[in-house]
Amino acid sequence: MDEHIYQQKPSQADSSSKSTQFWEGFAKGLPIMIASAPFGLLFGALAIDQGFTLFETVLMSAAIFGGASQMVGIELFGQNIPAWLIVFSIFAVNFRHVLYSAAVGRRIGHFKPLQAILSYFVLTDPQYAETEKRAESGKPVTFIWYLGVATPIYVMWVFEAFIGGLFGNLITDTHALGIDMLLPIYFLGLVMGFRSRENWGPIVIASAIASIIAAKTIGSPWHVSIGAVAGILVAVILAKPEAVKEKP
Amino acid sequence: MSSIFWIIIAGAVATFLTRVGGHLVLSRFERVHPRVEVALNAVPAAVLTTLVAPAAATADWRGLVALGFAGLVSLRFNALTMFLAGAAVIILLRQFS
Numbered sequence: 271m272d273e274h275i276y277q278q279k280p281s282q283a284d285s286s287s288k289s290t291q292f293w294e295g296f297a298k299g300l301p302i303m304i305a306s307a308p309f310g311l312l313f314g315a316l317a318i319d320q321g322f323t324l325f326e327t328v329l330m331s332a333a334i335f336g337g338a339s340q341m342v343g344i345e346l347f348g349q350n351i352p353a354w355l356i357v358f359s360i361f362a363v364n365f366r367h368v369l370y371s372a373a374v375g376r377r378i379g380h381f382k383p384l385q386a387i388l389s390y391f392v393l394t395d396p397q398y399a400e401t402e403k404r405a406e407s408g409k410p411v412t413f414i415w416y417l418g419v420a421t422p423i424y425v426m427w428v429f430e431a432f433i434g435g436l437f438g439n440l441i442t443d444t445h446a447l448g449i450d451m452l453l454p455i456y457f458l459g460l461v462m463g464f465r466s467r468e469n470w471g472p473i474v475i476a477s478a479i480a481s482i483i484a485a486k487t488i489g490s491p492w493h494v495s496i497g498a499v500a501g502i503l504v505a506v507i508l509a510k511p512e513a514v515k516e517k518p
Numbered sequence: 519m520s521s522i523f524w525i526i527i528a529g530a531v532a533t534f535l536t537r538v539g540g541h542l543v544l545s546r547f548e549r550v551h552p553r554v555e556v557a558l559n560a561v562p563a564a565v566l567t568t569l570v571a572p573a574a575a576t577a578d579w580r581g582l583v584a585l586g587f588a589g590l591v592s593l594r595f596n597a598l599t600m601f602l603a604g605a606a607v608i609i610l611l612r613q614f615s
Contacts, residue, residue: 301596323522357528448611450573458604463562477567
């Protein structure tokens with residue numbers, strides 16, 4: 271990849287101090303932290319319920335840092351399923367990150383190697399969405415800013431596993447609390463955040479239809495990859511010819 | 519160490535591979551073809567939609583009302599307001615109807 275195309279050149283207006291950038295990111299991370307809190311706590315509670323120790327529960331949140339895949343992992347663990355299949359299921363649920371990773375490389379290509387490793391480690395759905403929005407707004411995507419977004423989310427996510435594990439039996443009726451709808455509501459917000467992008471409507475419709483059909487026929491978690499491919503294909507097909515012309 | 523411990527470690531490695539893998543593959547190319555660029559720009563909407571649509575398709579009417587309301591709120595307000603509004607609607611509906 272030609273990094274010079276994507277690298278943000280620090281201009282006078284962008285040279286805000288590092289602490290300012292950190293707190294700008296932190297402000298973006300806070301709403302994500304709040305929205306993910308119910309799931310962090312729920313994960314902790316369910317993991318203990320499945321026979322995990324408190325250490326294993328906290329370790330899973332700290333090492334994997336991906337809500338849906340952690341839930342799948344502990345659910346499968348309760349059944350008599352071979353270990354490799356559980357690991358593969360975690361991989362499959364997280365497979366969508368391959369696309370985030372490819373896309374976000376254009377935004378954080380200028381990070382130093384260790385910074386990049388840490389940044390890819392914390393590349394969750396909302397982290398990716400915020401990074402894309404930041405790049406779109408023309409502001410520089412610096413490592414300090416990126417860290418500002420990730421810090422509140424990660425620290426609280428790990429802490430919630432601990433708290434959920436300790437007090438999990440207090441959550442009794444997850445249906446009455448609407449837990450099953452919180453994540454879809456949250457992700458809808460992320461989808462809406464990109465509505466000014468080219469061909470957003472057709473992409474969303476194609477992705478929605480394909481993922482619903484795939485969820486009903488092939489089943490989870492493959493509906494994510496299948497739906498995503500359908501949306502991306504529509505974007506490529508609908509792209510204006512000048513947009514896809516090879517630059518001289 | 520227990521088998522749970524090793525499953526967690528292996529799951530963490532697998533997850534990290536998905537988070538770094540896309541970039542590693544793409545960075546092997548000298549330049550990004552414009553068509554690939556178009557595809558990458560479609561990633562947020564295309565992937566995030568798949569995390570909403572199937573849930574909406576199987577939701578009860580209360581869930582659909584909450585999603586619809588949250589969608590409307592998102593047209594004018596930020597993501598946190600939108601999330602809290604949607605959460606309030608689903609919790610209230612599940613309690614009282």
